[in-house]
Amino acid sequence: MVSLFGNSMREGLVKYHKCGGEDTLKLENTRTEKDSEPCSDGENTAEPAVSLEDMYTFVNHRKLRFGYTTGSCAAAAAKAAAIMLFEGKQIETVELLTPANVQLHLEISEKKVTRYPDGSVRKVLCGIYKDGGDDVDHTSGALICAEVGRIEKKDSEDAYVVIDGGNGVGRVTRPGLDQEPGQAAINSVPRKMIREAVLDVCGKAGYRGGVSVVISVPDGERIAEKTFNGNLGIIGGISILGTSGIVRPMSRKAMIDSMRVEMNSLCRQGGTHLLISPGNYGEEFAKVLGIYDMRFFMQCSNYVGEVLEMAEELEVESILFAAHIGKFIKVAGGIMNTHSGEADARMEILASCAVRAGAGIDTVREILNSNTTEDALAILKNGGQELFERTMEIVVDKIMYYLARKCGNSFETGVILFSGKFGKLAESENAAMMAERLKRQKLP
Secondary structure, three states, rough: OOOOHHHHOOOOOOOEEOOOOEEEEEEEOOOOOOOEEEEEOOOEOOOOOHHHHHEEEEEEEEEEOEEEOOOHHHHHHHHHHHHHHHOOOOOOEEEEEEOEEEEEEEEOOEEEEEOOOOOOOOEEEEEOOOOOOOOOOOOOOOEEEEEEEEOOOOOOOOOOEEEEEEEOOOEEEEOHHHHHHHHOOOOOHHHHHHHHHHHHHHHHHOOOOOEEEEOOOOOOOHHOOOOOOOHHOEEEEEEEOOOOOEEEOOOOOHHHHHHHHHHHHHHHHOEEEEEOOOOOOHHHHHHHOOOOOHHHEEEEOEEEEHHHHHHHHOOOOEEEEEEEEHHHOHHOOOOOOOOOOOOOOOOHHHHHHHOOOOOOHHHHHHHHOOOOOOHHHHHHHOOHHHHHHHHHHHHHHHHHHHHHHHHOOEEEEEEEEEOOOOEEEEEOOOHHHHHHHHHOOOOO
């Protein structure tokens, strides 16, 4: 069996070893086939994909299943429909390799074939039910459909894919999100997964031409009423999401317990200085900063306060947070659980920092009316670089104040703030030194 703890998904998989008669978890740096490099003799060193059926988190004698995202469902449904359309096969299951190098074997729960008057196939729809594992998610159990058809144009040199959202898939109405206003709320990674899956089928079938893929969720509009999509300006349905293709169980206790296990493991390996981020984007940004050794990296999800408490208990010497401002602006207001269901004063906190930096009433009002922190940052930018930089300095100062207050100055903390649009925004005075210390830290 494969058991995953904390952020181990970032490396693809964790190997389960038996050592000296005892079962132990050994974290290994593995990479997906796309990222692997051949050995000197030309042999590929990529680790084989792991099956989802073998993935779980085991905490306090409770076994929690992993699941798969709406993005994986959409890509798999599109692949299945493409196989039926271009290869003429009737299939009951479909396989999909996720970005996390996890192999999915999914049942096709709905199939519909639309034909031309002459009986030839015009388009095919396939549907797959999302299984979120033991994660509490409103989209678990939703039927995710993909309808695939040919675009009636002359063949081009290569096949190409046009993706859109249909019934039950939200439509973006405000700027600052992954997709531009007017686009279907199908995020970038799922779009890439869909495109690659369909093009792979086209290549095998020898089809060169346009392909239309329309993703739909029959119950999507009702499900979306239980989500925060309306607050974000996404109307008409749910979003098709996922960066790894896999859903990790988000039970609060299970998450915190698994993070404790992971931090304890890092400390036992000599990790007295840690790099921590709320999610995957922080890890990628750390690499941009030149921190490539991720053996002392972990994710804290929304649980900033809990991570600080366990770090004090485990006698960690320092934590450098690399965080998106959308999460950590809340910490600047003393909010230590950044989940939107716990508290959301992002614009109020950012606006107050802007006031301290000298922003005028019109700028402050625009910030308060913003939909996302990315929108608010653009407004600050329009107020001039000096205002922008001063506001970010104040945000970082407030974050540092509340981090120190939470951990009682029992260990050193630092922070690097970034955004998807503007890159690095600001950092604490000690951040560069802490980053260098992390680079030098080695396993014993």
